[in-house]
Each structure stands twice: as structure tokens, then as C-alpha cells.
Amino acid sequence: MSLPDPENASTLENAMQLMIQTFHKYSGNEGDKYTLSKAELKEMLTTELGQYLGHAKDKEAVDKVMRELDSNGDGEVDFTEFIILVGALTVACNDFFLEFNEKPAKKK
Secondary structure, eight states: OOOOOTTTSOHHHHHHHHHHHHHHHHTTSSSOTTEEOHHHHHHHHHHHSHHHHTTOOOHHHHHHHHHHHOTTOSSSEEHHHHHHHHHHHHHHHHHHHHHHHHSOOOOO
16 A cells, blocks of 8 residues: 555545654654654654644653653654654644634623
8 A cells, every 4th residue: 555646635644644754754763763762752742743842842841751652661652652642632732722712702
């Protein structure tokens, strides 16, 4: 199976393809090419999710994310663990925007 041609793919197929490509852009720069090391995870969080995670430069924050994501305790984040992060962050953003949009506008 190959990735769909972006020109003919649906929006969701393109989103899935971008998540796969983004993960592999950072995985394998060091060590296992199918997992993210702590350094690779930090680079990905800072570069790709900086707007949502406050630029994740804090070492303790990255360590916490790594501990929470690394469900099998191998010290690396595999694709499934990465998708859990993206899914959880997407749910949190959706909840925030729903709540934000439900607040009545302040009268002047």
C-alpha cells in the first residue's frame, strides 16, 4: 500500500499522511529509525507543536511528556505512542475551542 496522491486524497487522508511523514521526519535521526529518542521528541515538540505546547523547551516538561508517552518503558516513543500524543492534544484543543465558543460575548 502506498500513500495516496495528495492531489486526489481527502482532507483526512492528507492529515494522516502528514502525521506519518512528520513522525518519520524526526525518528531515526539517532538510534532506531522507527522511534523517537528523547532528543528527537524534544526537537519535534519544539518545532511542530510549539504553538500548542508553549515551545516545550523546558527539560522537565519534555521529560514528563516522554514518561507519559513511553507506555512500554523502552525510553523511546514509537508511532503508536506518538499518535496518542497527537490524539490527546487534538481532543484538548477541541475541548478548549468548544468551551471558548460557548462563552457569551461580553457587553460593552
